Amino acid sequence: MVEHSRREMSSEEFRHWGREVVDWLADYWEQVDRYPVQSQLSPGDVRCMLPESPPEDGEQFEALLRDVQEIIVPGLTHWQSPNFFAFFPANVSGPSVLGELLAAGLGVQGMLWATSPACTELETHVLDWLVDMLGLPRRFKSSGPGGGVIQDSASSATLCALLAARERASGMRCRDEGIGLPLVAYASTQAHSSVEKAAAIAGLGAGNLRLVQADEEFAMRADCLAQAVEEDRKAGRVPFFVCATVGTTSSLAVDPVSEIGRLCRRERLWLHVDAAMAGIAALCPEHRHLHDGLELADSYCVNPHKWMLTNFDCDCFYVADREPLLRALTVLPEYLRTVPSESGQVIDYRDWQIPLGRRFRALKLWFVIRYFGVAGLRRLVRTHVALAREFADWVSADPDFRLAAPPALNLVCFRHVRGDAANRELLERLNSSGQVYLTHTVLDGALALRLCVGQAQTERRHVLAAWELIRAVADGL
């Protein structure tokens, strides 16, 4: 199979190496718990193993796969390890990965309906399914003036929401004329960093995002929001956008969406609800209260790529009225005009997002929903939530530790009683052991460790081992 300066990979070769890669991945998943969860390499360690220059002649695929094992794997932080408890999860599954493989091989662009009708229609359809699966308001379905679209991330969804809000607030003039008003946006101090990033990108300035005070459970205080809006109005500024969070990154706090929503209606502010990870829990009826008040929201997003076995990227973004979004993002050059588009009968998703090109991401989401069934996905959520609750009980029962926030869904924030330095040292030792990976946050001005249960392979024994390790390391401090 040696051949220099190849023009193509032959069909036989693809079949052969495709099987090898599939087996390599299956082996990897079987053994992923044996690797240090967080890569133990130092800056520059990977690069110094790579040749200075690219090869003039082609190499054999075998050499690539060998280098993946020898150079890349030691440089990975293993997000699919059952001992990965850091950040929020980004869990994957066989059906999802095979959906991604198919999408890559088909290589279609879904920028316009005409450039691959199935890519657009499957996306619309599966996003309608998800409205039912999560008990979202019907106004987010494509049958009315609203609808859903897959974005790469909640960051992009938040930006799109903010752009649509900006357009509506400016009487649909901002797209053409620029920001002519002293616009002000709002989110809680606990909101995700992407809200600040969106305000910066959109040209509002991060300083015109008000970070509203949170209560003792880290949820936005609606009374403080009302006050901030009033003060801004008095000062001649123009409030236009509120981002409420269902499940903050630090502690999974849930903002009072109903109360915020009523205020937004009254004040005519765009309400975006960011439920990036936590929204997935609404698969289960017992968690559906997370979405209380959502019927008052103008837009919403949730990430199957976090906690629904769908590999990144797959953020589902919904709007109740697509017009301001399209107005903000549509540009129609001659070379993209098509007959179906001009008929008004079809969706062209390029106008619902920042980039023009788009992959066939609905395929993997469709595969996941069908392969696991709604019941299977629900079971995964329940398993993770039960494990996190058990962990929280262990923490509560241990005199050396305290919960740092009310345990919520699959996340437990906790700290050792001996203060920040001890907690920092504890975290550092845990992660450099390679046996687990946790991350931290600051709550009430003090460091807290976060343990989030969300990987596909995580079982009770992994959570228990993590807790035993935490206690052992803490004892040795």
Next chain:
Amino acid sequence: MVEHSRREMSSEEFRHWGREVVDWLADYWEQVDRYPVQSQLSPGDVRCMLPESPPEDGEQFEALLRDVQEIIVPGLTHWQSPNFFAFFPANVSGPSVLGELLAAGLGVQGMLWATSPACTELETHVLDWLVDMLGLPRRFKSSGPGGGVIQDSASSATLCALLAARERASGMRCRDEGIGLPLVAYASTQAHSSVEKAAAIAGLGAGNLRLVQADEEFAMRADCLAQAVEEDRKAGRVPFFVCATVGTTSSLAVDPVSEIGRLCRRERLWLHVDAAMAGIAALCPEHRHLHDGLELADSYCVNPHKWMLTNFDCDCFYVADREPLLRALTVLPEYLRTVPSESGQVIDYRDWQIPLGRRFRALKLWFVIRYFGVAGLRRLVRTHVALAREFADWVSADPDFRLAAPPALNLVCFRHVRGDAANRELLERLNSSGQVYLTHTVLDGALALRLCVGQAQTERRHVLAAWELIRAVADGL
């Protein structure tokens, strides 16, 4: 293998279905020329074959694969068909698709160096390789103050360039304070629609993007640019950003980058060069003049996902100075702080892009460069360019047809002599035949057909068959 409400796909099942999907793709590529290139379905045809509700219990993978064949494939426009000559190509290859498969299965997040060092370091390294491969200025290498990053698309690269420019022009104050100046951006009338979209998103307003007149070969007139800048300054506005295009979407026209660059230096404007597809041709020394003047650019982008066998998405974006970009896009919440980041020794690519999360896209690009070698990639470019030239010769020699623009690289713009209505009818009949897929543009106020040669499997016989079909259909008009 029937099991309801699955929690996981077993390793054996993944190996089995992985092989099936690999074989399915190999079969698909072998037969892709037999499908109508553009999907022949009508709006709604795909959706009406999909069940109203998602399944409560899991389904067998076999059922998914069957539905891909029966429901999805007829709804695809086959971008990988050798008879696809529309838009710009988005060619894929075996090694790229297998790289994507690995990236999906590893499921790592490259948002921070620490969240997978190999993901960041391989990206930096391969983007440095590409600087050498395309003969780009050394200032785009990561060894100095600049460097490269993979974006999803040239649209996002253009937006990032504009945001960095906006930050620099505002004395690094726009990120926090918002747009306080009457900023004006420039591109030619032939520039990609994403420049207008970026101006809208960034809050400048699309009306503050000046579309500068192009010459008879559709390249930006540097004298008109100079005049526009002067007029805006006189009117009290603040010119800050120019997007020059190397290879416009309509006709692959190349703006005079050297001349524009000198003007930008003199006027202290940020120069971004968008070489989305055409830049790949610089793999070949005989096309490297495309990059003349690039040493004057502040940023640059080129898309391996268009013409370098790397499946979408993979846009390579470079800056000569990373500081304004990082200033525009960095937000650092507590939960993302890591020791390596604070050491200043590593790159955290989340600060180089709009979203936070990111896939391990460098893997597929690394695979492509190594498997084909630089010589193999160069050969692909030369093959496509030669085929397009031959097609242009056939057009020139036919009294019924005229070239609509100078043939450039792998694109030929042409038209039938009988005017717009005839050309529209010709295009409609060609595409609805399913035998080829071409798109159109408007040049000099008249419709033109575009034939772009760029798919991996396209050979001389396909281009010849396309020409024979075009002539036959034209004869029947």
